[in-house]
Amino acid sequence: MPRKTPRTSPGRREDGATTKAQILEAAGGVFAEKGFDRATGKEIAERAGSNSAAVNYYYGGIEGLYTAVLIEAHRRLLTYDKLVALAEGPGDAVGKLETLIGQIARTIIGPASSSWALRVLSREILSPSPAFPALVQQEILPKKLVVTGIIGEMLGLAHDDPVVTRCALNIIAPFAMLLVGNKQIFTRILPGINSGGLEAQEAMVQHFQRFAIAGLMATATALQSDNH
Numbered sequence: 001m002p003r004k005t006p007r008t009s010p011g012r013r014e015d016g017a018t019t020k021a022q023i024l025e026a027a028g029g030v031f032a033e034k035g036f037d038r039a040t041g042k043e044i045a046e047r048a049g050s051n052s053a054a055v056n057y058y059y060g061g062i063e064g065l066y067t068a069v070l071i072e073a074h075r076r077l078l079t080y081d082k083l084v085a086l087a088e089g090p091g092d093a094v095g096k097l098e099t100l101i102g103q104i105a106r107t108i109i110g111p112a113s114s115s116w117a118l119r120v121l122s123r124e125i126l127s128p129s130p131a132f133p134a135l136v137q138q139e140i141l142p143k144k145l146v147v148t149g150i151i152g153e154m155l156g157l158a159h160d161d162p163v164v165t166r167c168a169l170n171i172i173a174p175f176a177m178l179l180v181g182n183k184q185i186f187t188r189i190l191p192g193i194n195s196g197g198l199e200a201q202e203a204m205v206q207h208f209q210r211f212a213i214a215g216l217m218a219t220a221t222a223l224q225s226d227n228h
Helices: 010-038 041-048 052-059 062-077 080-088 093-109 116-126 132-155 162-180 183-189 198-226
Strands: none
Touching: 010 041, 010 052, 010 062, 010 116, 041 052, 041 062, 052 062, 062 093, 062 116, 062 132, 080 093, 080 132, 093 132, 093 162, 093 198, 116 162, 132 162, 132 198, 162 198
């Protein structure tokens, strides 16, 4: 008679998922504070209220854990599913791009700017780790295709046209600078930048939207002139 495989009770599965999530959350905080090179599995496990073996059990080691944290951090900035829903939803490309810029800008300059997710991404941009290729393949490239698709629709070009790529760079660059930049340095060099209040933050969001759309419209006009 074949031996039956023991079944894990729903309660145990739930406990395992909870422990895994707690480890990831604790790791996010440690990696944000110390970076990948100085973080240890022991400290992460202690913060999560678990033991060091749990890091290996759930993530295969600290390298796998850091990769998972990095991917989760990018998802907290912007999920692929929400991005696709926006791109495939109602409205024109201009409105979609405005919405996208607004979502990203509010996350980066709003209260979430102090979260471990954005600080981990900031560290990774400044000093890429061995996990960076996984982030690129799993999160950045799929999302980039959606964004360049929206931009290409506005310009009447393919998503991989060099003009679209340059425009994408112009749109992304300010957010990358805000993500990795020190706010105190920014305010000393550009004292007019003030993200302290909700009204000032919203004014900055609207500026990013206006500036990006105006640049794309100017590019579209130039393309039409070149084709005549």
